[in-house]
Amino acid sequence: MSQNSKVTSNKFSSVEKTMNTCFIVYLFLLLLEVVICTCLEYYYGLDFQYETFNKEAKPDHWYLGSFRRASFGNIVNDAVSYLILFSYIIPISLYVTLELQRVFSSVFFTWDIDLYNKETDEPAMVNSSDLNEELGQINILFSDKTGTLTENVMIFKEASIGGSKYSFLDLRFKSLGRCSFSDISFRRSFDETDSRQSFREPKEEKKIHQFLMALSLCHTVQVAKKESGRKNGILNGCDNESYVADDDDISSQSFKNIEYNASSPDEKAILEACNTLGMKYVGEDELKGFCKILDCRATSPQIKMYKKLYVLEFDSVRKRMSIIVKHPNGKIYLITKGAESSVIPRCVMGPTYETNRHIDDYALVGLRTLAVAIKELSDLDLINFENIYHQANQSIEDRDTKLMSVYDSVENNLVLLGATAVEDKLQEGVRDTLINLGWAGIAVWILTGDKKETAINISYSCGHLLPDMTVLDITSLTNITVTRKLQGFLEHIEHMSEVFGLVVDGDTLKLIMPVEENRELLYEISVKCQAVVCCRMSPLQKSEIVKMMKNSPLNPVTAAIGDGGNDVAMIQEAHVGIGIMGKEGRAAVRSADFAFAKFCFLRKVILVHGHWYYYRVALLTQYFFYKNVACFTDQLNYAFYSNFSTQTLFDGANLTGYNLLYTAVPIFIFALLAQNLDSSKLLGNPFLYRRISKNHLLSKRELFVWFLHGIWHSFAIYFGWVLYWNKTANFSSESDQMMDQASFGICVYTSLIILVNLKLLFHARSWNWPLISSIIFSVAVYFGFNLLYHSLRVPSSIMNLIGYDYDTEITPTVPLTVEMFQVYYHVLSSPGVWLFTLLVIVVALIPDVAIRIVRKHWASIQRRAKLTKKILESKINRGCYEIKGGSSLFPTEQEEYILGRKINPLGRNLSKIHNNNIA
Numbered sequence: 001m002s003q004n005s006k007v008t009s010n011k012f013s014s015v016e017k018t019m020n021t022c023f024i025v026y027l028f029l030l031l032l033e034v035v036i037c038t039c040l041e042y043y044y045g046l047d048f049q050y051e052t053f054n055k056e057a058k059p060d061h062w063y064l065g066s067f068r069r070a071s072f073g074n075i076v077n078d079a080v081s082y083l084i085l086f087s088y089i090i091p092i093s094l095y096v097t098l099e100l101q102r103v104f105s106s107v108f109f110t111w112d113i114d115l116y117n118k119e120t121d122e123p124a125m126v127n128s129s130d131l132n133e134e135l136g137q138i139n140i141l142f143s144d145k146t147g148t149l150t151e152n153v154m155i156f157k158e159a160s161i162g163g164s165k166y167s168f169l170d171l172r173f174k175s176l177g178r179c180s181f182s183d184i185s186f187r188r189s190f191d192e193t194d195s196r197q198s199f200r201e202p203k204e205e206k207k208i209h210q211f212l213m214a215l216s217l218c219h220t221v222q223v224a225k226k227e228s229g230r231k232n233g234i235l236n237g238c239d240n241e242s243y244v245a246d247d248d249d250i251s252s253q254s255f256k257n258i259e260y261n262a263s264s265p266d267e268k269a270i271l272e273a274c275n276t277l278g279m280k281y282v283g284e285d286e287l288k289g290f291c292k293i294l295d296c297r298a299t300s301p302q303i304k305m306y307k308k309l310y311v312l313e314f315d316s317v318r319k320r321m322s323i324i325v326k327h328p329n330g331k332i333y334l335i336t337k338g339a340e341s342s343v344i345p346r347c348v349m350g351p352t353y354e355t356n357r358h359i360d361d362y363a364l365v366g367l368r369t370l371a372v373a374i375k376e377l378s379d380l381d382l383i384n385f386e387n388i389y390h391q392a393n394q395s396i397e398d399r400d401t402k403l404m405s406v407y408d409s410v411e412n413n414l415v416l417l418g419a420t421a422v423e424d425k426l427q428e429g430v431r432d433t434l435i436n437l438g439w440a441g442i443a444v445w446i447l448t449g450d451k452k453e454t455a456i457n458i459s460y461s462c463g464h465l466l467p468d469m470t471v472l473d474i475t476s477l478t479n480i481t482v483t484r485k486l487q488g489f490l491e492h493i494e495h496m497s498e499v500f501g502l503v504v505d506g507d508t509l510k511l512i513m514p515v516e517e518n519r520e521l522l523y524e525i526s527v528k529c530q531a532v533v534c535c536r537m538s539p540l541q542k543s544e545i546v547k548m549m550k551n552s553p554l555n556p557v558t559a560a561i562g563d564g565g566n567d568v569a570m571i572q573e574a575h576v577g578i579g580i581m582g583k584e585g586r587a588a589v590r591s592a593d594f595a596f597a598k599f600c601f602l603r604k605v606i607l608v609h610g611h612w613y614y615y616r617v618a619l620l621t622q623y624f625f626y627k628n629v630a631c632f633t634d635q636l637n638y639a640f641y642s643n644f645s646t647q648t649l650f651d652g653a654n655l656t657g658y659n660l661l662y663t664a665v666p667i668f669i670f671a672l673l674a675q676n677l678d679s680s681k682l683l684g685n686p687f688l689y690r691r692i693s694k695n696h697l698l699s700k701r702e703l704f705v706w707f708l709h710g711i712w713h714s715f716a717i718y719f720g721w722v723l724y725w726n727k728t729a730n731f732s733s734e735s736d737q738m739m740d741q742a743s744f745g746i747c748v749y750t751s752l753i754i755l756v757n758l759k760l761l762f763h764a765r766s767w768n769w770p771l772i773s774s775i776i777f778s779v780a781v782y783f784g785f786n787l788l789y790h791s792l793r794v795p796s797s798i799m800n801l802i803g804y805d806y807d808t809e810i811t812p813t814v815p816l817t818v819e820m821f822q823v824y825y826h827v828l829s830s831p832g833v834w835l836f837t838l839l840v841i842v843v844a845l846i847p848d849v850a851i852r853i854v855r856k857h858w859a860s861i862q863r864r865a866k867l868t869k870k871i872l873e874s875k876i877n878r879g880c881y882e883i884k885g886g887s888s889l890f891p892t893e894q895e896e897y898i899l900g901r902k903i904n905p906l907g908r909n910l911s912k913i914h915n916n917n918i919a
Helices: 014-044 072-089 093-111 129-136 184-192 202-217 250-255 265-276 340-346 352-364 379-393 399-410 430-439 452-461 482-495 506-512 516-526 539-550 565-573 587-591 599-639 652-662 664-673 679-684 686-692 700-727 741-763 769-789 796-801 823-828 831-877 910-915
Strands: 140-143 150-161 164-167 222-225 258-261 279-285 290-295 302-315 320-326 332-338 347-349 368-377 414-426 443-447 470-474 500-505 531-535 558-562 576-580 594-596 793-795 813-815 896-898 901-903
Touching (some): 014 129, 072 599, 093 664, 202 279, 202 332, 258 279, 265 279, 265 368, 302 379, 302 399, 332 340, 340 352, 368 379, 379 399, 430 443, 430 599, 443 452, 443 539, 452 531, 470 516, 500 506, 500 516, 506 516, 506 531, 506 539, 516 539, 558 565, 565 576, 576 599, 594 599, 599 679, 599 741, 652 741, 652 769, 664 769, 700 741, 700 831, 741 823, 741 831, 769 823, 793 796
Parallel strands (some): 140 558, 443 531, 470 500, 500 531, 558 576, 576 594
Antiparallel strands (some): 150 164, 150 414, 222 258, 279 290, 320 332, 793 813
8 A cells, every 4th residue: 555655735625726816816906906095195185295395385175284295105104004904805704714614514514314324333524624615516526446336245156266167055065064154045055965975076176175275375364253153143243244153063163253354355255255165264373373274175174284484465566465385295385366467467377268258257247356376386486585585675775666576576387276256245325326426417437456347347237337338448458559549439439429438447557647648548538438437456546547637627626435545545636535434444534535434425425515515615705705895995985085095984993893793603604504405406406516516606707796796885885875975964863963974984884784794694595593693693793882882981091001191080081982982872863874774775785686586587588588589580470470379388397596597407308417528
């Protein structure tokens, strides 16, 4: 695994990348506002004198004071003042709110009862909440096969030994006691055929005996003692429910309470089968290094001791493992087990043709295969191996490469014994999940280390490859033929309108990936194929394929799902890594961004949680930029009315509370609980996922529309109150108290607070009591704070501590802020202010309502316009201009729309939906 590991890079969601781009744009907008206001101040400012500067001269407006000179220091000072004044337009608090939303939303993911596995008592996990919304943007899904699409519960089914096929029942030695499976029918069939005589030829039995002995020795399984044979009727330690240890054979009484701990389910299944077939591995003497095999196939059961000399462990490059043992008779053997593509080419003797044919037959029915070979070593061979092995093992540089070379030198000139066939059942719900993901517009690639025929069979079984699909086979090619083959397939695809699938193997990928031309050809072919199967792949090749598509010109969002350590590289490479809590350890789960127990859970994870996560975060981002534009653009508007004097329209306390108190809670509640569509509708209509793909809700058009909403609301509120101030008596209920600039700012600010909160409620597709309560609470906090803040008096001694100079005897208490004291009370005492606040908010929301209606029915309006045009044309051609019964010609079918985009019914054009690919 270490040879196939890779340096991981930081992952960022599409929303976060868009958000960072928006921040840069708004930063430039801020600088533009600063430059414009600074230039206008020194060009149009009434308190500047350029031609003949005179300190004693006064402007026409007495309240402006003396003239000022346009010096560099004054310009910089004013520019910095504008920068501070307008900086609120950048919503820095968005980062904090977004992180909190992601963390709390992850809790709902783990709480989902539909993602909980009762069998293993494992809920779903979120390791990286930063990628929650990326679940709603997936374009390509890369999936492992074993343990991901299948259950990873291995059952030994058949074997090819000496060129002959044997089922599990055929391999049973008739002189055995009741070593059987727990299946009653199996036990009966065994008991009925039980006999103390073998019906096989001795030569045939010898081949089977040698084959089973090789399987019992060539592994890295550890034997552990069980506390008890059974607990609650279930055999402890056995994942394979069909396996039962020997109970009644007297010779095995001391070894009956053992269990196998294996890193691979295949090894465990094979050893359990050997146990049942009379070749029982009972452990290892670690001090002396002997493997103990209880041979029940002999004339009388006996324990044989094999001296374990060296273990050449499995790796994904060699795709095989070997063990060197010393037979009790003194002979030394090298036993090799692995993929047939890496073992059989190294064999010089044995039934290679028959075994290859049998392996192909097993693969066609979806069985996993392993080839087994043996080689006798002389003492001289062992000595030579030990010398070069120790030299390589003691090397400081390139130790792994040198060890690999040593292994290759000894793993040759083998004698083929046969092959095993193990069944791994398809998980429940895999087919429905893959079909629904296809309808959602997600292309699925199956990346596996299995044989081509096995991978293809599983792909057909789970609905990945379809019967009417033309499958392009890019396997077993050479350097000479690979480029020509790829070019031919690309031309064929471009000139045909068929639905294509693609099959490629690891050996061919070794020729394709290093050459840029071949890599580009493979990419162009794969994006035009509906389904892709990659077989006989190493973990590093899996990550290379993911990287190729991830960095392609289309920039698709990729996801990788797997259950084992060999899937870690591709899980870390993909934009979204998903781990399955399977039976191959927790390496994939720890390295993944999300993890759950079964592949079928992926349907709800993507179609429901992904949809909701993206919708919530996208609206959260849009709303934050909108509300800051809506509020703080009025600071810019006010600069034109204040002689560009860098004076603020709103007081400092309210400026601080805008993003912290008055508008923060409702959008946070919305981002946690919003559901634009319920889960049953999203699961029943997978094509709804397409409506949010490609970051649609944060596209340039959507961002600009929200920006225009903010500009409109800012202008409507500000200039509406300017109109009120100019045309209406701006007095409070007390005739001697005129409402001044502070009152104007409070009126504008109050209207904006109410408006932006109503805007959120208007955009919510589902109203719930937490959202409504949060909006009421936020507005109430605003009113309550200002009523208190504008009437609060503090001891003058406290104010003196911060720089004021009050006479504590004359004025024991003073207002907290003199400029804003009692201002809010004066504003609220005017009935006209209350009525105009309601009026200006309604006027500001009119475009929102109109746009919402138009966008919701735009597709219907277009369709009806086209139908009306066709009807008119047909009437005109017949010389009749009267439309009779036109309304009956319109379709009565109810169609639904989301964000103004038409959603076709599920029953229509499903084949087109299913056949769409990433291109």
